[in-house]
Amino acid sequence: MKLTAAQPATRVVFLVLDGIGDGPGDGFDAVALARTPHLDRLRREGLVTAIRAHGTAVGLPSDSDIGNSEVGHNILGAGRVFPQGASSVETAIASGAIWQGCWREAVAKAQAGGTLHLLGLLSDGNVHAHERHLFAMLDRAAEEGLKRVRVHVLLDGRDVMDKTAHVHIERLEQHLAALRAKSGIDACIASGGGRMAITMDRYGADWPMVARGWQAHVLGQAPVAASAMAALEAARAATADLSDQYVPAFVVGDAQGQPCGTVNDGDAVILFNFRGDRAIEITRAFTEGASFTDFDRQRVPQVFFAGMMLYDGDAGIPANFLVAPAAVSDTVSECLADTGIRQFACAETQKFGHITYFWNGNKSGKFNEATETYLEIPSDRVPFDQRPWMKSAETADALLEAIADPGYTFVRANFAGGDMVGHTGKLEAAILAVESVDLAVGRLMQAAEAHKLCLVVTADHGNAEDMVERDGKGQPLNDAAGQPMGRTSHTRSLVPFIVRDYSGRQLRLADVAKPGLANAAATIVTLLGLQVPAHFEPSLVNVVG
Known part of the structure; x- marks a missing residue:
């Protein structure tokens, strides 16, 4: 589906901070405990909202179902909710x-x-x-x-x-x-x-x-x-x-x-x-x-x-x-490929399939070989809590090269640390993972500002923001030895959605009821200055000047 121009355009960098949601802010919230000066600055300077990444918002049977990376990237790329597995x-x-x-x-x-x-x-x-x-x-x-x-x-x-x-x-x-x-x-x-x-x-x-x-x-x-x-x-x-x-x-x-x-x-x-x-x-x-x-x-x-x-x-x-799975066509990247827009997608091995295959509607190939570049950065083969920084720096390196290439109009990437280290249940390791992601985000903020791009930061689901099992009242649970029980699963937390436009345009948050991951695709298209397809959920931002 070819998209038409609608309004002033800029290049867009879209970052999925895997497993970094909005948490309770207590002593088991690795996101809140981490030193994140760059994400903090991004929240101060950008448009910020919180969106749903679990349950019916991502096509799961009920709102008691936690989100996950597969369905999260499916819905981010598809621009609408469809029944999941x-x-x-x-x-x-x-x-x-x-x-x-x-x-x-x-x-x-x-x-x-x-x-x-x-x-x-x-x-x-x-x-x-x-x-x-x-x-x-x-x-x-x-x-x-x-x-x-x-x-x-x-x-x-x-x-x-x-x-x-x-x-x-x-x-x-x-x-x-x-x-x-x-x-x-x-x-x-x-x-x-x-x-x-x-x-x-x-x-x-x-x-x-x-x-x-x-x-x-x-x-x-x-x-x-x-x-x-x-x-x-x-x-x-x-x-x-x-x-x-x-x-x-x-x-x-x-x-x-x-x-x-x-x-x-x-x-x-x-x-x-x-x-x-x-x-x-x-x-x-x-x-x-x-x-x-x-x-x-x-x-x-x-x-x-x-x-x-x-x-x-x-x-x-x-x-x-x-x-038979649901057929997903006309995803955001397929539409951009049909329009002739050059795209760059990057992640380390643990999340490479998510930023490509799942993002593209469960399709393993490219839509347009001439305009799409996919880069996989090999993940370390060690327990994730032993190297909690994972490949945050290397992913940022690759993104900086893509940003420096004016031919790439849409750049997307996944940072795996918040999720993969969160799954270990080790709080200190998760804090380091979040801090490593923050360092990468800081480097990308500088590049986005220098090249006058629009930077979008979100997550596919929560994880690192709640590293302890809790009872029905939200209180931490202890094991038989009286120690807090580390949580290794995803959460039902809302996730941040932050837009920082360095191109000089004026943006404002749109009035969207119950926003979720499905609104991301229309937001990307809007920021690229293109007409939003009718089958997408509405954009989370409007360009006003």
Whole structure:
């Protein structure tokens, strides 16, 4: 969709400070505790408002759902709200549509003598998966008379309160026991591990994670335990203060101590995660042939594989999926590409797919090779609290070069520190991460002023601004030792939206009811001096002179 000129234009730099929301301002708010002179100055000098980045504002089923980077960047780029993965799956289950198509093929495999394997994040966080969807599939499998089902669980600790994996395992075990008693189905947990230890890598950052998952889920090569709960308890006993997300891989043994659920020829595998970024690599391991070289799979069983959703539309990953995703076209960057505007997008590995793939409406390629430049800065492969500054400086370096090039009219970037370090639950590390981002913002403010650009700063969701678990009254919770329980998940905080125009134009905030991330695209277009498309939510600013 080609855009037309509307009013005086300038170049725009759009920064997503990932996971840096507006917090309570207390002793667990890493954003408030950090020294942020540049962001403070930006708030004093620019137009400032707070916008929604969770729940229905980003297409999730309810306002109790926390936002996340995938949906946040989807909505930032799309300019309007559309149903996200969780909503689409809920609708498909309610209508029964999910039990048609690929589900029928998986059932046929299992009915022909194979095993149905259900692999995914065991969580009710509703960010990558929801255990409710797993339970629905287990119930349906029993109703359809399947004889053998194996569940491969990935423990969360990021999208839900940390150290609660035992609650989710117990809930699943109870559900499986009830199914066995009712229908006689042979259904049990076969393998598992923490989501940041196995299987759920993204963007090729740590393929050995996926290899460890493959070895546990498919080959049965991991320490054997009598049950998933026994494996979790052993891991916690071996490592003090172990986060659920880092529980080592395990396999559940049968009565003879042998793996009870390896994946074999003739089986069916369903990956029930609906979010794509951390599903693509394990999907490729199951579905690609001899061209796959990212790790030695040792044995590649011939199975029917399906994802919960289509994870990469451009690459067609996977070929089979249970629920079709919403089609997103005419995103802000697609419109700008159609208009011939040169764009630059940059982030380190951990968020590169967000500022490109998700921003572009779940499309992995460029809209216009001639006018778009994407730059990925390799992330460090160490725990994020050990290098909390991450690649803030390097990202700023790249942006400074893009700003200095007058050919780039729209420049966008993601700074990962607030989110990735926030997920560690380590308050001091999160403070350093925020301060590192602030230093980068300060450098970019100087460049924006020198080149007379418009600078926009926001976030895709909250995280670092609330680093402690709280009770229903908002008071910090303590663990058994009386220490505050570090929060490792996202929040439902509002996020800042700051506009500082160094071009000399006069701007004012627009009167927008319940502003959210969806208003960002129209704001970008307005600041670029272009006519806002009718399908975008309204701009948060007006140019008045």
